[in-house]
Amino acid sequence: MALTNAELQSDLDRLTETLRAVRIEQGLPADPLPRPIIVEPPLSAAIVHRLAPFKAIAVKLAAILAQGQLTRVDVNKLEQYRDYGRMLNYSYGIFAPLYSTGVHSIFCELERINEAIDEGRTVDFDVNSAMRRLHFDISALMSERSGNEWGMYDKYGGYSDERRAAEAERKRLIAGDEAFRAAYDEALTLIPTEEETMIYE
Incomplete structure (x- = not known):
């Protein structure tokens, strides 16, 4: 009933x-307390730009799964991308945090596949289900341009002086590794620690 x-x-x-x-x-x-908003759209855009190789890895893995095969991925070599995803969770708007969710979910899928391989459970592993989950996770990693445009629009609205300044900063952070690293490291000191994340939404 x-x-x-x-x-x-x-x-x-x-x-x-x-x-x-x-x-x-x-x-x-x-x-839970409201999620702190620390990362401004220009830095979020630069982080998303630097996540492109990770997205390519996920797409390649999905193609391997589509052939009914499993392959182990050394996630230890990808930890910088996990950190980038975590940083995006504290970004302005909804699009960068959505990207963060996609990165986190892809890591969960990689670890699920690795565990099945390491424990010899590949025969019973549902490759089709893993492929569908991974495809869904990848869909959260929208195109770099659309995510950046919406993030800028959410924060600055139309083409104001503030928006133009933010666009210039975005280009500067994407183009310069040193400038990006300085901005990223500064934001890193402001986001909650892993232990503190449980108190937030």
């Missing part, structure tokens, strides 16, 4: 209170 709206709401309220109690037991705020 289907639940009524009132019964569903009651269940939802009960589950919410259970979750709040668990968070309190863990020493966390009962309700």
Whole structure:
């Protein structure tokens, strides 16, 4: 028998209170705090630009999975991309954080595949399911241009002086490794630590 709206709401309220109690037991705020916005659109755009090789790796892996094969990927060599994805989670707007989710999900899929290979479970591994999940994850890594344009528009609106200055900064950070590294390192000191992430949305 289907639940009524009132019964569903009651269940939802009960589950919410259970979750709040668990968070309190863990020493966390009962309700997550809003995600801090630290990374401005020009730096977000430069990070997305530097994630292009990671996206290419994910696309190549999806092609291998489409052939019904599994291959191990050394994720230790990709840790910089994981860090880039984490940084994007603290970006302005919704598009850079969406990109961050895609990066995180791709890493989860890579680790799931590696685990199956390492543990000798490749015979029972659902390659088609992994390929579908990876395809979905890659779709979160929208085109670099569209994500950058929307991020700039969300923050600065139309073509104002502020928007033009931000566009110039974006180009500077994309073109110069030293400028990018300085901006990235500064933002890195401001984002929450891994331990602190649980207190935020």
